[in-house]
Amino acid sequence: MIEIKDINKTFGDKHVLKGISAVFNQGMSNLIIGGSGSGKTTLLKCIVGLHEPEKGEVLYSNENFTKMDFEQRIPIRKEIGMLFQNSALFDSMTVEENIIFPLNLFTEMSISEKRDRANYCLEKVNLKNTNKLFPSELSGGMKKRVGIARAITMQPKYLFCDEPNSGLDPKTSIVIDELIKDITDENNITTVVVTHDMNSVMRIGDNILFLHEGQKWWQGSNKEIAHTDNPELNSFVFASKFMEAAKEKL
Amino acid sequence: MIFTHLGKYILLLQASFKKPEKFKVYWSEIMREMVSIGIGSLGIVCIISVFIGAVSTVQTAFQLVSNLIPRSIIGGITRDSAILEFSPTITSLVLAGRVGSSIASQIGTMRVTEQIDALEIMGVNAPGYLILPKIIGGVTMFPLLIILSVCLSLFGGYIAGSASGAVSPNDFIIGLTTDFNPLFARIALIKALVFAFIITSVSAYQGYYTSGGALEVGQASTRGVVMSCIIILCADYLIAQLML
């Protein structure tokens, strides 16, 4: 479980996050949605400690992460897997080396065990036989999937994904959604997914946080999201004709 | 302003010298850097060294047009100036361009593409993993490159001296082998170590604190080279002042 309390973040004189509090539950896919530039990535980075919020606290299983220094954070960091919005693969390493990298540093596994683990993770994201390719030889969507594979190598307790299915075709997108859901259920981990894909929202959104201009505008599940009277949320959810047409059935 | 930079630089170095997570991973990084800095710089070091030696021999010979001075002195002057100044300093200035810009742009690119963030998220000490192997690689390879550079300068001087007829091969060799002061060699090696440290750490610092995009990476790389060169020249003066 991750709890955030009154997170505030400014860049220069730009107030990006304005006091966001929420709880992200264990064994659930927690979604952060909102328009472009609403502060989703910034919030995610505040939670994992890549940005230090000016005010507010982040608690991992009731441990105050914000107050810890680099050394104290390491044990929690090892339980975190994260997919970045632009994948952030190490471009000097092959796909396999990217995935094995944390295993090299933090485990005593043998080379064949590490290979097996890499192949297993790649299989999960539907990417076989790409082991020896470099990130520059992959398409954007493939990079995303390698990023997910790298995020799950260490069997994290907390999984963060920044737009896991942007740039993916609808079919692969479903595979990734299912994968995230499966990993979350199987290992009972806390998953936080940033997305603006309404399909994934309806498919896996157990707990949805809607950000609007850096504020928490609404929170609920995918069962409730279609039936609110929140105008900003409605215009976000029903922006596409498809969703509009499906409105009655939801 | 300068003090904030200095403070951040020292803190970054401090973080770089923390105990590695796993020695084996660092070791392979160090090897990689040694190859990239050492082997990668061989070509340019060879070329500039031979020419430095050749030019300093010819010019020294031109300046010493007196029958009172034995021609063998030219060999001695070429040797001392190569060991003391030309090989360590000029080679390092050129390598600041080659090694420094590549370090700054590599780390800078990793910063703007969030690869450093990805390292941090994994719990890796990013400065240690990225910067320490480069510093070690530089500090081990530079002295070797400088020794090579001295040898090749003398070789260049020998060739140019005999080719131009400025100094006969025999006189040149006599000049090289008389009155050798070992302190000069020590100074050259100390310079190599200090300059290597300056180039790798200063350009790593510039790269590490890049923010923005491709444009800023380019600027960081330029700044890394320029700062390294200026600091090298200051350090050069200090070492000369302190040790001679």
Ligand SMILES: Nc1ncnc2c1ncn2[C@@H]1O[C@H](COP(=O)(O)OP(=O)(O)OP(=O)(O)O)[C@@H](O)[C@H]1O
């Ligand atoms: N490092 C930064 N420096 C300055 N401003 C920033 C920085 N990062 C983000 N911002 C600003 O913060 C706001 C929120 O950015 P953020 O990346 O969190 O948006 P987002 O919700 O993830 O958008 P998208 O869906 O397009 O990824 C933006 O207006 C952006 O200009």
Ligand SMILES: [Mg+2]
């Ligand atoms: Mg974003």
